[in-house]
Amino acid sequence: SQQGEEDPQALSIQEGENATMNCSYKTSINNLQWYRQNSGRGLVHLILIRSNEREKHSGRLRVTLDTSKKSSSLLITASRAADTASYFCATDYGNNRLAFGKGNQVVVIP
Amino acid sequence: DAGVIQSPRHEVTEMGQEVTLRCKPISGHDYLFWYRQTMMRGLELLIYFNNNVPIDDSGMPEDRFSAKMPNASFSTLKIQPSEPRDSAVYFCASSLMAGGADTQYFGPGTRLTVL
Numbered sequence: 001s002q003q004g005e006e007d008p009q010a011l012s013i014q015e016g017e018n019a020t021m022n023c024s025y026k027t028s029i030n031n032l033q034w035y036r037q038n039s040g041r042g043l044v045h046l047i048l049i050r051s052n053e054r055e056k057h058s059g060r061l062r063v064t065l066d067t068s069k070k071s072s073s074l075l076i077t078a079s080r081a082a083d084t085a086s087y088f089c090a091t092d093y094g095n096n097r098l099a100f101g102k103g104n105q106v107v108v109i110p
Numbered sequence: 111d112a113g114v115i116q117s118p119r120h121e122v123t124e125m126g127q128e129v130t131l132r133c134k135p136i137s138g139h140d141y142l143f144w145y146r147q148t149m150m151r152g153l154e155l156l157i158y159f160n161n162n163v164p165i166d167d168s169g170m171p172e173d174r175f176s177a178k179m180p181n182a183s184f185s186t187l188k189i190q191p192s193e194p195r196d197s198a199v200y201f202c203a204s205s206l207m208a209g210g211a212d213t214q215y216f217g218p219g220t221r222l223t224v225l
Contacts, residue, residue, distance in 0.1 A: 030210060042114070042201055042216030043153075088153065092210025096141075097166065100153040 010105040019076040021104045023089030024069075030092045032065060034074050037086045037103070046074075046087075079108045114217035116202050122223045128190040131220045133202030134183055143214065144177055144187050145201040153201075159185065192224045 013019050023032070031050045035043040049056045049065045049072065056063045062075040076083055086105050090098040115134040123129055135142045144156040157167040162179045170177070179185040189196055199221050203214040
């Protein structure tokens with residue numbers, strides 16, 4: 001499968017701690033995106049990183065991309081209870097579509 | 111803009127019945143995507159449209175599924191006849207540019223239960 005695969009699948013942390021999720025993919029990509037899904041809701045775009053970029057920041061989010069290892073990581077710093085959600089990586093293989101991973105469930109305990 | 115609008119939000123039907131899911135994309139977005147989400151298979155792309163034209167329907171599971179986009183502001187996904195294994199959350203998403211290169215905006219989803 002060419003879909004991104006997040007690791008770990010589930011993460012439980014205390015409020016204020018950092019949360020890190022990883023995503024691997026199998027072939028070359030044009031860009032990679034991360035999305036968040038709160039329970040019972042649609043996915044919300046967080047950040048897009050292009051294949052020629054190595055790191056990108058957005059607020060408390062930091063995304064890295066290592067094309068040599070075909071992997072990406074999403075770091076959420078100083079987590080809050082509101083960050084409790086599922087996080088998906090999605091890869092663009094240049095065919096006008098995104099391939100989504102299975103998602104990472106993150107629970108932030110107040 | 112109100113975002114992507116989907117209706118109904120919940121649908122419970124009996125096996126064999128026809129189901130129609132509706133989507134209104136964000137105005138001005140040229141791409142529209144239909145996804146299905148289940149615990150077992152995750153988020154699967156069913157079909158996408160560009161300027162109202164279906165481009166890739168290879169993800170449509172079988173002939174019981176059909177999708178249309180009669181104009182830029184409306185799309186439907188129809189299942190006829192429905193089966194219990196079709197139970198899932200169906201999302202519609204739209205984007206301004208090609209789906210991989212641009213942010214996709216998702217609707218709230220339709221939770222379909224087929225009894």
